[in-house]
Amino acid sequence: METDTAVVTERRPRGRPLSFDRETVLERAMHVFWRQGYETTSISDLTTAMGITAPSLYAAFGDKEGLYREAVQRYRKGPGGYNECMMSDPHDTRAVVRELLVSAANNMSCPETPSGCMIVMSGVNCSPESADIQLLLTECRTGFETDLTARIQHGIDNGDVPASVSPGALAKFYSAVLCGMSMQARDGATHDALIAICDAAMAAWPARP
Structure with a gap:
C-alpha cells in the first residue's frame, strides 16, 4: 500500500494495470461511510461510489476496515477538523469554545x-x-475531550475561566452538545437551528467572579 501519493497502480495477473487517484476515491469512501455508517456500508456500496473494482479496493486499502480507518483520519484532518481552533485565541477560552461549536455547526449542515x-x-x-471500530471512534471522542479539557485548564491558569470550574466536566458538557448537534443535523436541523443550539x-458558560 502506498500512502501520500497521488496515484495508486495495481497490476493484476491479467489485463492492463489499473490506475486511479487515491485521494479522490478515499474522499468518496469517506462520504459513503459518513452517510451510511460502517456496518451498513457494503463493499459493493464502496466500489460503486469510488468507481473502482473490489480487487483494487483491497490492493489499495487492505480491506473495508482499513479503508474506514483512513476515511476517519481524512475526516479529522478535513471537514471534521473544527477542533483545530483550540488555541486560536489563547486569552479567551469562551470565544474559542464558541468558535468550535460554530465550526461544527457549519460542517454538520453543509449541503455538499x-x-x-x-x-x-x-x-x-x-x-x-x-x-475495533467502536474503540477507534471512542478514542477519537476521548481525544477530543482531553484536548478540550486541557484548553479549559489553560483558561483557568490564565484567569479567564473561574478557578471553581471542573475542566473535565465542562469539556464533557460541550462534547455532549456536539454529539446532540450531530443527531439534530441528521434529523434535518438547519444551520440556523444548530447555531441557536x-x-x-x-449561555451556560460559567461567568467570571
Missing part, C-alpha cells in the same frame, strides 16, 4: 457533505464484531 458528524454517526449500532450552550 452528509449531515452530522462522521465520528458520531458512522459507528452507531455497531455489533460486537465491529468492536450553540448560543444556548454558550
Whole structure:
C-alpha cells in the first residue's frame, strides 16, 4: 500500500494495470461511510461510489476496515477538523469554545457533505464484531475531550475561566452538545437551528467572579 501519493497502480495477473487517484476515491469512501455508517456500508456500496473494482479496493486499502480507518483520519484532518481552533485565541477560552461549536455547526449542515458528524454517526449500532471500530471512534471522542479539557485548564491558569470550574466536566458538557448537534443535523436541523443550539450552550458558560 502506498500512502501520500497521488496515484495508486495495481497490476493484476491479467489485463492492463489499473490506475486511479487515491485521494479522490478515499474522499468518496469517506462520504459513503459518513452517510451510511460502517456496518451498513457494503463493499459493493464502496466500489460503486469510488468507481473502482473490489480487487483494487483491497490492493489499495487492505480491506473495508482499513479503508474506514483512513476515511476517519481524512475526516479529522478535513471537514471534521473544527477542533483545530483550540488555541486560536489563547486569552479567551469562551470565544474559542464558541468558535468550535460554530465550526461544527457549519460542517454538520453543509449541503455538499452528509449531515452530522462522521465520528458520531458512522459507528452507531455497531455489533460486537465491529468492536475495533467502536474503540477507534471512542478514542477519537476521548481525544477530543482531553484536548478540550486541557484548553479549559489553560483558561483557568490564565484567569479567564473561574478557578471553581471542573475542566473535565465542562469539556464533557460541550462534547455532549456536539454529539446532540450531530443527531439534530441528521434529523434535518438547519444551520440556523444548530447555531441557536450553540448560543444556548454558550449561555451556560460559567461567568467570571
